[in-house]
Amino acid sequence: MSQTPIAARGRATIYDIAKQAGLSAATVSAVLNGNREKRRISSETAKRIEQIAATLKYSVNRQASGLRKSRSGLIGMLIPNHDTYFFSSTSQAFERMARERNLCPIVVSTLRDPKLEVETTKTLISYQIEYLIVTGATDRDGVSKVCQQHGVGHLNLDLPGTKAPSIISDHFWGAQALTEELLRLCKPQKMPDRDKLYFIGGIATDFATQRRIAGFTAAIQKSTAGAISADQIDTHGYEAENAAFAITKLYESLGGLPKGLFINSTMPLEGIAQFLRTLDPAELAGCTFGCFDWEPLATFLGFPLLMVRQDVDGLLRKAFELIDTNQLKTNHVFEIKPSLVIPLSVGGAQKVNMA
Amino acid sequence: MSQTPIAARGRATIYDIAKQAGLSAATVSAVLNGNREKRRISSETAKRIEQIAATLKYSVNRQASGLRKSRSGLIGMLIPNHDTYFFSSTSQAFERMARERNLCPIVVSTLRDPKLEVETTKTLISYQIEYLIVTGATDRDGVSKVCQQHGVGHLNLDLPGTKAPSIISDHFWGAQALTEELLRLCKPQKMPDRDKLYFIGGIATDFATQRRIAGFTAAIQKSTAGAISADQIDTHGYEAENAAFAITKLYESLGGLPKGLFINSTMPLEGIAQFLRTLDPAELAGCTFGCFDWEPLATFLGFPLLMVRQDVDGLLRKAFELIDTNQLKTNHVFEIKPSLVIPLSVGGAQKVNMA
DNA sequence: GTGAAAGCGCTAACAC
DNA sequence: GTGTTAGCGCTTTCAC
Numbered sequence: 115m116s117q118t119p120i121a122a123r124g125r126a127t128i129y130d131i132a133k134q135a136g137l138s139a140a141t142v143s144a145v146l147n148g149n150r151e152k153r154r155i156s157s158e159t160a161k162r163i164e165q166i167a168a169t170l171k172y173s174v175n176r177q178a179s180g181l182r183k184s185r186s187g188l189i190g191m192l193i194p195n196h197d198t199y200f201f202s203s204t205s206q207a208f209e210r211m212a213r214e215r216n217l218c219p220i221v222v223s224t225l226r227d228p229k230l231e232v233e234t235t236k237t238l239i240s241y242q243i244e245y246l247i248v249t250g251a252t253d254r255d256g257v258s259k260v261c262q263q264h265g266v267g268h269l270n271l272d273l274p275g276t277k278a279p280s281i282i283s284d285h286f287w288g289a290q291a292l293t294e295e296l297l298r299l300c301k302p303q304k305m306p307d308r309d310k311l312y313f314i315g316g317i318a319t320d321f322a323t324q325r326r327i328a329g330f331t332a333a334i335q336k337s338t339a340g341a342i343s344a345d346q347i348d349t350h351g352y353e354a355e356n357a358a359f360a361i362t363k364l365y366e367s368l369g370g371l372p373k374g375l376f377i378n379s380t381m382p383l384e385g386i387a388q389f390l391r392t393l394d395p396a397e398l399a400g401c402t403f404g405c406f407d408w409e410p411l412a413t414f415l416g417f418p419l420l421m422v423r424q425d426v427d428g429l430l431r432k433a434f435e436l437i438d439t440n441q442l443k444t445n446h447v448f449e450i451k452p453s454l455v456i457p458l459s460v461g462g463a464q465k466v467n468m469a
Numbered sequence: 470m471s472q473t474p475i476a477a478r479g480r481a482t483i484y485d486i487a488k489q490a491g492l493s494a495a496t497v498s499a500v501l502n503g504n505r506e507k508r509r510i511s512s513e514t515a516k517r518i519e520q521i522a523a524t525l526k527y528s529v530n531r532q533a534s535g536l537r538k539s540r541s542g543l544i545g546m547l548i549p550n551h552d553t554y555f556f557s558s559t560s561q562a563f564e565r566m567a568r569e570r571n572l573c574p575i576v577v578s579t580l581r582d583p584k585l586e587v588e589t590t591k592t593l594i595s596y597q598i599e600y601l602i603v604t605g606a607t608d609r610d611g612v613s614k615v616c617q618q619h620g621v622g623h624l625n626l627d628l629p630g631t632k633a634p635s636i637i638s639d640h641f642w643g644a645q646a647l648t649e650e651l652l653r654l655c656k657p658q659k660m661p662d663r664d665k666l667y668f669i670g671g672i673a674t675d676f677a678t679q680r681r682i683a684g685f686t687a688a689i690q691k692s693t694a695g696a697i698s699a700d701q702i703d704t705h706g707y708e709a710e711n712a713a714f715a716i717t718k719l720y721e722s723l724g725g726l727p728k729g730l731f732i733n734s735t736m737p738l739e740g741i742a743q744f745l746r747t748l749d750p751a752e753l754a755g756c757t758f759g760c761f762d763w764e765p766l767a768t769f770l771g772f773p774l775l776m777v778r779q780d781v782d783g784l785l786r787k788a789f790e791l792i793d794t795n796q797l798k799t800n801h802v803f804e805i806k807p808s809l810v811i812p813l814s815v816g817g818a819q820k821v822n823m824a
Numbered sequence: 825g826t827g828a829a830a831g832c833g834c835t836a837a838c839a840c
Numbered sequence: 841g842t843g844t845t846a847g848c849g850c851t852t853t854c855a856c
Contacts, residue, residue, distance in 0.1 A: 156825075176597070177541060199552060218577075218596065264479075459746070495845095
């Protein structure tokens with residue numbers, strides 16, 4: 115079989131090598147996979163085969179070997195989008211850890227579209243991916259169902275599901291720590307309504323937002339401030355424009371900035387920053403700002419900003435730990451603590467970490 | 470063949486469907502690939518097959534079909550890293566356009582490491598990718614060599630190579646436009662050394678930096694300013710720290726900020742922003758800032774900033790045009806014009822586009 | 825130490 | 841309109 119000359123097909127196969135070496139394909143295969151010991155192939159033979167493989171520019175066809183072995187060496191990850199720092203750094207860490215395990219990473223973004231999530235999952239499964247990490251998806255359980263039907267090990271990251279293990283940030287802890295720090299650092303205001311912390315951004319029904327509000331509320335209730343009122347929380351979406359609108363309204367109704375602001379994620383932060391640029395820099399000094407989420411440039415906005423930085427490496431380390439130890443059949447939720455990043459200009463220490 | 474029951478293997482095959490339908494695998498295959506017309510399969514038969522496929526949760530094995538068809542349906546892209554806005558938006562556009570063509574996108578980052586670039590290329594080729602887009606790689610020609618040895622169509626993006634077509638931003642035009650705008654908007658300074666534009670960031674031997682310096686220089690020489698001196702250009706790397714150091718030194722030696730600053734890319738921008746925060750806000754008003762490269766939050770730094778935004782969509786549109794029309798054998802270089810983004814607080818118009 | 829042969833799941837040429 | 845068959849390139853059992 116495979117008598118066609120190489121040139122006609124473009125790619126050399128193990129049969130081409132076998133023929134040139136006067137050996138069988140089985141021997142060539144064993145050498146090229148490092149299975150020499152099992153077959154006790156002499157190192158000369160091995161060397162000769164490797165030599166020929168090199169001159170023929172042989173490259174294994176993983177479609178063929180994968181088909182035969184029923185293993186693809188592929189691992190997939192779904193993310194909402196690439197162009198947000200949290201997700202792009204997630205891709206970066208995912209890739210590194212996949213490579214450490216000799217798996218080829220495939221990252222695909224599905225734009226938080228439930229249909230696209232399920233479709234993409236099916237596509238990845240048709241390529242025989244061995245595992246799937248489902249990050250920030252909308253229809254997590256739908257994706258789980260498809261994976262289960264095809265026996266693909268998978269887990270949720272960032273947002274929890276009910277049909278697979280989930281690894282998420284400890285939003286409650288992070289929000290509470292950030293709020294406590296805001297309370298500690300902010301300057302008291304005369305006017306009662308301005309002498310409060312306000313929460314801006316996110317969606318009230320959204321899991322992460324809920325947990326963050328819970329942490330925010332808990333910290334305030336634990337403090338001398340005591341009570342918290344509904345008008346301290348504005349969850350009109352993640353879009354920058356909505357946050358800009360919210361802060362504008364708040365500023366107008368309070369007659370100035372409040373003593374502190376809890377900004378829920380970097381998108382709303384953009385809207386807030388946009389508004390703050392219209393203010394006199396002196397005004398900003400009266401307000402202490404905190405943001406749940408981190409990105410490099412945010413450190414250098416016109417005002418000091420406390421940030422909660424999710425532990426991307428920790429999240430993925432846990433994910434691969436579950437994969438490595440075959441713990442993909444549960445639906446446990448693992449919470450990973452983020453860290454609180456405090457700029458020098460505010461705190462004194464650059465970073466205050468974990469509890 | 471394939472008499473093993475489904476349950477034993479986990480995944481249903483076309484033989485399982487064929488058996489249940491009392492038909493042959495060939496018929497099933499034709500139906501499931503939409504090749505009914507060629508075989509003139511009755512719509513009832515087709516419907517029945519699809520029905521059975523659905524109940525068995527059949528999913529095609531693309532390792533097998535790809536092996537048979539010598540087509541994988543995979544398209545690869547190499548990028549330096551995910552967590553930089555330019556590259557992550559490149560991934561985003563790449564994915565969208567790949568999907569439009571029914572290709573499954575695989576994006577892998579290779580950290581500007583020449584060895585990893587070549588190794589990763591070989592891995593992707595072993596998975597039989599049909600095309601490769603090589604973005605911002607260090608050893609572009611090395612990657613080209615490997616692709617050519619295996620007959621894989623590919624092209625360079627962002628940085629040009631000599632062995633494949635290249636699609637790059639028109640750095641010269643962008644830098645020139647940015648510089649002209651800086652010259653137009655900046656306020657004259659008394660001290661001669663401060664009455665100049667300075668260029669900070671990048672590496673002198675780097676292609677993009679060279680072209681940007683050329684555009685910067687051309688704009689200045691065309692202006693009334695005339696001459697340009699070597700000390701106006703500081704190319705001590707892309708790292709934020711280097712830029713912070715450079716601006717600190719410059720500030721000290723000039724006794725203040727110059728009238729304008731050309732910041733080469735967002736990493737150096739970070740260092741500059743870091744330094745600027747140590748200054749009195751009033752001082753910033755005396756300097757006009759421009760950055761070659763764009764990212765969302767940069768718009769809201771403490772100072773007005775002109776930016777050159779690369780046309781990511783345009784770059785990838787051109788790339789896929791070459792792929793679609795099979796023009797991958799040349800080594801032409803295509804330059805795509807970026808756009809100049811001018812904040813309202815500076816220009817009046819939000820955006821001044823293309824020449 | 826090595827070869828022959830079977831078969832992973834699929835598609836396509838050919839047969840009827 | 842549908843079945844039979846060969847074979848994509850590889851790995852692996854069995855045989856010697």
